[in-house]
Amino acid sequence: MTVPGKNLESFTIGRLSRETGCKIPTIRYYEQIGLLPEPGRSAGNQRVYGPKHLSRLAFIRHSRKLGFSQAEIRQLLNLSDHPEQPCAEVNAIAQRHLDEVNRRIERLESLKGELERMVHACQGGKVGDCRVIDTLADLAHGQCLSPRH
Amino acid sequence: MTVPGKNLESFTIGRLSRETGCKIPTIRYYEQIGLLPEPGRSAGNQRVYGPKHLSRLAFIRHSRKLGFSQAEIRQLLNLSDHPEQPCAEVNAIAQRHLDEVNRRIERLESLKGELERMVHACQGGKVGDCRVIDTLADLAHGQCLSPRH
DNA sequence: CTACTATCTCTAGTAGCTATAGCTTCAAGA
DNA sequence: TCTTGAAGCTATAGCTACTAGAGATAGTAG
Numbered sequence: 001m002t003v004p005g006k007n008l009e010s011f012t013i014g015r016l017s018r019e020t021g022c023k024i025p026t027i028r029y030y031e032q033i034g035l036l037p038e039p040g041r042s043a044g045n046q047r048v049y050g051p052k053h054l055s056r057l058a059f060i061r062h063s064r065k066l067g068f069s070q071a072e073i074r075q076l077l078n079l080s081d082h083p084e085q086p087c088a089e090v091n092a093i094a095q096r097h098l099d100e101v102n103r104r105i106e107r108l109e110s111l112k113g114e115l116e117r118m119v120h121a122c123q124g125g126k127v128g129d130c131r132v133i134d135t136l137a138d139l140a141h142g143q144c145l146s147p148r149h
Numbered sequence: 150m151t152v153p154g155k156n157l158e159s160f161t162i163g164r165l166s167r168e169t170g171c172k173i174p175t176i177r178y179y180e181q182i183g184l185l186p187e188p189g190r191s192a193g194n195q196r197v198y199g200p201k202h203l204s205r206l207a208f209i210r211h212s213r214k215l216g217f218s219q220a221e222i223r224q225l226l227n228l229s230d231h232p233e234q235p236c237a238e239v240n241a242i243a244q245r246h247l248d249e250v251n252r253r254i255e256r257l258e259s260l261k262g263e264l265e266r267m268v269h270a271c272q273g274g275k276v277g278d279c280r281v282i283d284t285l286a287d288l289a290h291g292q293c294l295s296p297r298h
Numbered sequence: 299c300t301a302c303t304a305t306c307t308c309t310a311g312t313a314g315c316t317a318t319a320g321c322t323t324c325a326a327g328a
Numbered sequence: 329t330c331t332t333g334a335a336g337c338t339a340t341a342g343c344t345a346c347t348a349g350a351g352a353t354a355g356t357a358g
Binding site for chain 4: 012023042043044
């Protein structure tokens with residue numbers, strides 16, 4: 001039997017923050033946008049969390065660290081709430097994300113190339129002769145990539 | 150002699166947009182944040198641009214495509230306005246940016262690794278057994294990288 | 299009971315734009 | 329000259345994913 005009226009595993013937002021490494025305002029923000037369910041409240045109106053909140057927040061944080069967007073995380077959370085369904089969709093989201101990461105890497109590699117050419121071309125004289133400034137000023141040089149990195 | 154009262158090379162925001170590939174609201178936005186100087190106005194209050202605006206906007210666009218931030222671009226524009234000064238600072242900005250790009254590539258590569266492991270571990274059953282969901286739910290698995298990509 | 303810390307709500311700010319509403323101006327054709 | 333349609337104007341709000349601050353209240357240790 002557990003102590004009546006008191007949840008064995010319940011804690012404040014501060015402890016949730018410490019355990020997940022997620023800042024307090026961010027936790028409240030996740031609640032606000034509906035990623036985290038609203039927790040119970042103490043008599044004095046303070047949030048009271050349980051283990052389910054902890055694991056859900058952990059899921060969210062890990063997903064964010066892997067670069068999934070809020071929208072993707074919403075889908076993934078939805079799917080993880082329905083363990084009976086086939087996981088093809090989960091995999092599709094992850095695969096799409098992986099593809100996107102690969103595209104970003106490609107873009108950054110080509111960016112890196114252009115930046116290196118630019119930096120190496122500069123001989124360290126006056127700004128007036130600087131190849132970096134020259135290259136940047138060159139509109140026609142614009143077969144470089146889209147602004148998304 | 151040029152025609153008095155009429156600039157030989159002056160054009161509207163629409164043409165500036167077409168020539169630089171920069172959208173009209175973006176041009177106005179650059180003006181608002183002080184990256185582009187305020188142009189003259191026609192009798193009917195429409196913006197009138199000249200070649201200097203064109204080259205400055207080209208500079209900005211190219212820099213953005215290379216991933217420089219507004220703050221960096223501001224510095225670069227400042228420097229390019231003073232061609233007598235040594236270009237060490239220009240080079241330093243570019244080099245710092247290149248370093249940052251390299252760091253981003255590293256982070257993305259390691260992200261890619263984790264995503265690939267995750268995707269490959271999934272055998273395509275039910276969500277309940279899905280390794281992708283499992284991996285995401287695992288907080289302790291959190292030696293992965295910072296949320297910045 | 300008094301400090302002190304933790305938490306509360308609400309608002310506004312960040313970067314780098316993009317979109318919308320409702321208006322005015324300009325250029326070309328009839 | 330009139331009309332029509334495209335292009336331009338301002339102002340405001342929205343996007344992502346948070347972060348920071350003000351000012352008030354709650355909880356806790358001594």
